[in-house]
Amino acid sequence: MINGFNPISLSSDSPSATHESITRCAFATITSEYIQTRFQINITIPTITNGTCPSSFFRQLKSIFPQIQKQGGNSYSTWINTIDYIIGFNALVDVVEQTDESRHFDSESFIAASQIILARYKIAIDSLNSSDYDNSNEYFGKVTHTLQDFYSHSNWIELNNREPQQDLGINNMTSAQFAAPTVRTCTNCSTGTNAICPSNNCTLAGLTSGYFKLLTDIIHKKPVGKCSHGGTFDATKNNDAIGGINKDTVDSIHGFLHVPAAQTAYLATYKILRQFRSQVLDILFGKFINILDRKAVSSKILMLVSSSSSKSQQDSSLVYTNILNDIRKTDMFSSIQEIVLSPARDSYYKSHILSIATHKHIRIDILRNSMYRQNSFDYGQDLARITGGLYLYNYNKSQDNININQNKQTELINLLYSKDSSSDNILINVDNTCSDLILEFLTNDTISSLTIQLQKWSLVLSSSNILTNTTYYRSYIFSNVLPGQWRLIISSLPIKCKFDLRVSCYSKFHCFSRVYVNNDNVIHPGLIEFEGNLIQNQNALLITTCDDNSINITDISVAMVDEINGNILGNSFQSIYNSENDRWITNLTSIPSDPFRFKFSFNNQQIQRLSYLLYQPSLIDVEITQVNTTSKQNILINYRIHNYNKKSVKINFIAKNIGTYMITKDYKLKANATQDDYINLKSEANQKDMIVLTITTSTGDWNYDVYSL
Incomplete structure (x- = not known):
């Protein structure tokens, strides 16, 4: 568990900077500069002194995104979601690479760590130049972690440096730049092994970093006279030289230098971001921070296997491979449609796809066009179910013209799902942020005629346009729907006919959420984004961000609702506003056993939203x-x-x-x-x-x- 600054913290009043706050601040600064030059919009960039940007800076950034969107740029949600994505990979280094000293500049691993920075930096550059934006974001996030750890784990700050080390991210360090293996770099701390120890570093010896071994590691010892990382769980702190030099928090053994360490780490992160921008095309950097559209195709709707495909019948069974190849290139908050011709023989990629779809908030529609009629075969239908897509059981690619949601996907907000329903007693809550309402009706039964209307008291609305009219799937648009609760009226529905229903609306009020759990790291506690299925009866944290300043959010209530008819499972939870990062935090307790979606109620239930993603708790x-x-x-x-x-x-x-x-x-x-x-x-x-x-x-x-x- 060799870590630097703590990864992600929820505390707004913590005196310590974290990997998250340092990285977020550097990206906010470079993004502001990009906005000024690309969009000619003035932004007041504050002077940073402690490695953390003031919350007012982020509110200012958020307020100018409507102007950016008018010029063809992306939304605040898309940008901040990308920054969170990068920060997530920064934090992940503390979890799965915690004992690899070269990822943290520990144990005087200056050469190896500087090589890691350069190697991952090159992958980030190469990936961006080949339009692999996700991979570029991932590797740059990992770069920032190792880079920032240099200032927390070495004695660069003790040597009175307050500017970034010049070689990192440009050249490999050499042995001439730091203390020789036989040179004493620390003396014993007179204050003990855990108390603040201001004068134990032998600065005349030159550059060094602290050694770290877990308490369980009784075999490997640090060289005599070398500095330790220090802290409760560092086994080397009791060996000559006793103590440590880490500056991870203000309470660390060298915590009196935490602020200059955090500030210099911020400057180094900002410096490497400026360098990165200078080495790629300006339009590519805009796509890297996702302020410019990344579209790999002309529409947000991506046809992965079309009727004109030249792939062989054998290749058509690589359902998950096809989806995986394209979802990696698909932008955030998008939809994918997959025409499936054969049962899948590559289901081992299911988890890969779900991980990417979850991070990028992508939903997948499966359009089945297959000669095999067995329901037990895998056509990718579970991908549709979990990501909030639709599974069209009978799709005739030669006759049916599916036109789902047209090209406004980035503004399409989920209001309601109903699965395997046979009831026409369905209520839809429409708020004043919604414009057009999109209603999608799907069944495996043959329907010759169908009429769908909305009723509110004596007012009955018919759809203004039928977007799609096929045997098994129909989509309708209702324009200018007044706010309030509407009842769905379905006429000419066959007896015992079961159907799936998805209701969405176009709205500028867009929120997204991520689930986090504690990283179980006793040295550097913090949050990491959760991968996989939540665990029944355990706890988690839901962090929600919204991007429309015109809505003054006063409260958010979150409930977990079942996938069949939206019944609430257990209790609702009140969210707490985190002003530092302009986000809402919900403590989720006792995760239920049934699959569920999150239902959000804003401002005393005046606005309601439903998550696309279906969560499947596991044991x-x-x-x-x-x-x-x-x-x-x-x-x-x-x-x-x-x-x-x-x-x-x-x-x-x-x-x-x-x-x-x-x-x-x-x-x-x-x-x-x-x-x-x-x-x-x-x-x-x-x-x-x-x-x-x-x-x-x-x-x-x-x-x-x-x-x-």
């Missing part, structure tokens, strides 16, 4: 605990499987990358038991990759964890 979990690169070709991945059931279960384990690597294992875990294990992944041509660990039980329970190498 099993797999967690990547550590990743170590043993050589350029071998990557050791340690993981832990948890069984939260009250009985023993048999678990099938699959580890799959995006290449040819795949390994399966079987486990039998007793009730409430854990199993630690590892895999040795041979990197294919030492290229970037995404490794996903997926576990399933015979009862269908499943979960997964993801790491981008």
Whole structure:
């Protein structure tokens, strides 16, 4: 657990800067400069003195995004979601690379750490130049973590430096730049091993960094006379030299230098961002921070397998491969349509796709056009169900013209889902931020005629336009719908006919949420974005951001509702406003056992929203605990499987990358038991990759964890 500044914190009044606040501030600064030159919009950029931007700066940024959108730029939600995405990969270094000293500049690993920065920086540049924006964001996030740790873990600040080290991100460091292995760099702290110790660093010895070994590591010792990282869980702090030099928080052993360390880390992050911008086309940098449209295709609706496809029938069974290839290039807050011709034979990519769809808030519609009629076959229907898409069981690609939601997807807000319904007693709440209402009706039964209307008291509305009219799927648009509660009226519906219903509206009031959990890191506690399915009966944090300044949000209530008819599962939760980052935080307790969506009620229920994503709570979990690169070709991945059931279960384990690597294992875990294990992944041509660990039980329970190498 070798970490630097704490990763992500919820406290608005914490005196300590974090990896999140430093990174967010640097990106806000560089984004403001980009807006000034690209869009000619004036922004007052504050003078930063402690590594953290004032909340007023973010509110100012948020207020000018409507002007940016008028000039063809993206929304505030798209930009801030991208920054959160980058920060997430910064924080992840503290979780799965916590004992790799070269990721944190520990143990005088200056050469290796500077090489890591350069290697990952190059991947970020190359990925951006090839329009792989997600990969560029991921690797740049990892770069910022290691870069920032230099100022927290080394004695750069103790040497009275207040400007960034000039080589990092440009050149590899050399042994001439830091203390030799035999040179004493610290003396024993007279104040003990945990108390503040201001004068233990031998600054005349030159540049050094603290050594760190976990308390459980009794074999490896630091060289005599070298500095320690310090802190409760550092085993080296008791060896000569006693103490430590980390500046992670104001309470650290060198916490009296935390503020200048955080400030210099901010300057270094801003510096490398400016360098990054100067080395790519300006339009590409705008897409990197996602303030300019990243569209890989002409529309937000992406047809992955079309009737004109030249792929063979065998290739058409690679359903998940096709989706994976395209969803990685698809922008945030988009929809994908997949025409499926055959049952999938590559379902092992399901978790890969769901991880990306969750991060990027993408929903997937599955349009099945297959000669195989068995319902037990996998056509990707679970992807549609979980991501908030629709599964069209009978789709005739030669006759049906599906035109779902046209091209306004970035403004399409989810209001209601109803699954396997046969009731016409469905209520729809419309607020004054909604303009046109989109209603999508889907069934597996043949329907010759169908009339759908909305009723409010004596007022009855018919659709102003039928967007799509096929045998099994119909979509309607209702224009100028007045605010209030409307009842859905369905005429000519066959008896016992079951249908799925999705209701959306076009609105400028757009919010998005991410689920976080504590990282279980006792040295640097903080939050990390959750991967996989939530665990039943446990707790989590929901962080919500909204992007319309015209709506003054006074309160948010969050409920978990079932996927069938929207009934509330358990209690509702009141959100707390975090003014520092302009976001709402909801403490979720006792995650239910049934699948659910989040239902948001704003301003005493005047505005209501429903999440696209369907959450499937699980009683099993797999967690990547550590990743170590043993050589350029071998990557050791340690993981832990948890069984939260009250009985023993048999678990099938699959580890799959995006290449040819795949390994399966079987486990039998007793009730409430854990199993630690590892895999040795041979990197294919030492290229970037995404490794996903997926576990399933015979009862269908499943979960997964993801790491981008």
